[in-house]
Amino acid sequence: MSLIDTDLSFDPRDPRFPVPGGALTWSVQVFTTGNGYGLRPAEPLVEADRVHLRTGYAALGQQRTVDAGEVEIEVSLSDGVLTWSITAQHAEPIKAVKLLLRGLPQEQLRAGWWTPNTGRSHTHHERFQLEYPGPEWATPWVAVGTESDCSSLSVRDPSVRKHVLHVHQPAHSPEPIVELLHVPAASARGTTCQVPEIRLRANADPVDQDLDEHLRFVEEAHGLVPWESRPDVPDWLRDTSLVVTLHGQHWTGYVFNTFSQMGDALRFIAQHIDPHRVLAYLPGWEGRYYYAYPRYRPGEDLGGADGFAELVRTAHDLGFRLMPMFGGHGANVTQYPDWERAVMRNDTDRYVELLNRPDWDSDRSGEGDQVFLNPAEPGFRTHLVESISALVEEFGVDAAFLDTVGYYFNDPRHDVFDGYRLLVEELHRRHPGLVLAAEGWWDALSALFPLSQQWFGTDRDLRAPRVVSHYARTTGHLAEGTPGRGSTGVHEKGYIPRPPDVVREGHLPVVGVVDDTVALHGDELAAICRWAAANSPR
Structure with missing residues (x-):
């Protein structure tokens, strides 16, 4: 009940x-x-x-x-x-x-x-x-x-x-x-x-x-600031009209796109929309999605560090911006031995909160090694800062997406929102031009993240869209179905028909690319790109 x-x-x-x-x-x-x-x-x-x-x-x-x-x-x-x-x-x-x-x-x-x-x-x-x-x-x-x-x-x-x-x-x-x-x-x-x-x-x-x-x-x-005057919004983000989700490697190890294939997809997309108006979002770039969390290095099955560097060069030569995905909370306990120090606790500090345990391999049971960590805990926050900074400094990515930070947890050991704030402040101190994006949004969170994903299934035709659009921009969720059969790629939702494209105040359209998107559904992908170029709000 x-x-x-x-x-x-x-x-x-x-x-x-x-x-x-x-x-x-x-x-x-x-x-x-x-x-x-x-x-x-x-x-x-x-x-x-x-x-x-x-x-x-x-x-x-x-x-x-x-x-x-x-x-x-x-x-x-x-x-x-x-x-x-x-x-x-x-x-x-x-x-x-x-x-x-x-x-x-x-x-x-x-x-x-x-x-x-x-x-x-x-x-x-x-x-x-x-x-x-x-x-x-x-x-x-x-x-x-x-x-x-x-x-x-x-x-x-x-x-x-x-x-x-x-x-x-x-x-x-x-x-x-x-x-x-x-x-x-x-x-x-x-x-x-x-x-x-x-x-x-x-x-x-x-x-x-x-x-x-x-x-x-x-x-x-x-400390909310109107979108037009936010200091954490570069000109390229103000001009963005489309977000392209380039799915990498699933939790099971299935590869939707190698880094080389992601580059090919960007070359195709560049034929149908000005790349300077596109933000390429990379979930599953670190290898097995969520399984590798929170170890963030380019996945070897996708092409490793050399392949990732080539993808960044290709994207930037064409004019695209790149936004890899990081877990704001998620961790595989086998990948992060110090997880107990940072794991979310219940409000009386009696037990670990097991929050989000998807069934990644379809055995009809949630996976047993996935936990949520609190970025307000200094050790984990430092780990996130260093992981993101390393990718910016080594490869020159333009943005970082933080998964699940739209969720609020009442952890008695560390105030979670304070952790979000400190994380953002340190990343901006080190990398003033880096765009930070979040999964989900609410009022105070929009002060930290100028871009966010709408939670999947949330009606985007809002009664009062200015509650977000006056301050920030939203885009579609990772799990929006791709052209064709509606694969949700690295996400656990399976297949969901892609929703129709409509103009929403302050909302950037999204299109996903999986293994068959360009080869079998290129015409639909091209049409979406052209629609976004003509219709998406600035």
Whole structure:
């Protein structure tokens, strides 16, 4: 059963408190590493523009009180915006604080929920959960209702920390309950938790203005810079119209393209689009994809160092830019003996988190030696920096792609986002012109990476594409099917039909090349190149 579907089998009987000037009610729950708690019933101070409450804890279900600390909450009303300030103190370390809301307009609830990166044709209804930072909630702002009649929620967090929106209607409730959880960084967990400011605009009219206010906060908090003025974006990236994925060697050892064959593919592509407008992306260049992680040297079965050097010369002579792929987290324990020092741990530091174990060889079981390492751990971060730097210095590649860094992990030993930031800073210090790209994106991550892949399957027709396009560019995922049968190359998705090409704001089209692409599907490849030259946005 999914964690989204699990629930209490009893009514927690949370006391409900008012907001100034409205029918909405709210409750709070606090979760420690040992248990969950509600608030004791209490009489808040109610004024015209604020409600203030200080109270202690009760066990969930209100069967007994618990002398373990207190919670102080103030709800203020200003210019139509309700703002919650919540400070929880408890004898045990606090792992989450939940704000529960009831009484949002029924018409808005029936219309559904959406985020800036929700597809235009989609809304969230009934029971659902969104988690920031992640593919479905790229910035902690959400609206319920239509764009002309909606309410909006915004979390003004100056740091990158987990937030969860969960909406459901349990059997004990006559109406939907909106839960908004703040999860402190496990690396900084303590007995006091100051929840970032939570804002609710009951009638977000105009809704675009409310979103823009949220984005201005995000820009200041995380150092986001508009695309046009980013110092980490060279002119060639601004002119890029197409990303070409040149698949190398699969985990099993199957070779889709040697370095020589990649060069031949680039020569073919150069006949149909100006190479100066193309970024060539290289997954599986290091040999057996993911199996060789995190040892990054040109794969011997593909042509080794000499073959890779020749590929770089060919690409640059034609005008292409090259972007090899590196694992931001992934590692084969047989390839990295010091893995236990850097491996992701659960939030209480009790065990290793086994995150992502694809079935690479089709034996219908996940592989046993794959782990995720934390680039915030100094040793692994140094390893990544040195590996990428060696490739830049020895071969002159133009960019580096970091796999899976769009995922957020609450590792108690090292703050993962801090690791991303330090990694980027060191690489830019050593190689100021190097472009860094990421798998996936969200608001603060776009401040570090000017280019990212959309997670495969994510609707690119975003409700508010400016949430990414104002700051960065996206491109299609590694696993988008190639011309012909739709092979996903080195990825584990098998065969997937290639999606149709459409113009999306701030999005660069992608086309993949596997072993039969040029020979059997060259006409389709050529047509895609011509379409990208004529249609892709700048």
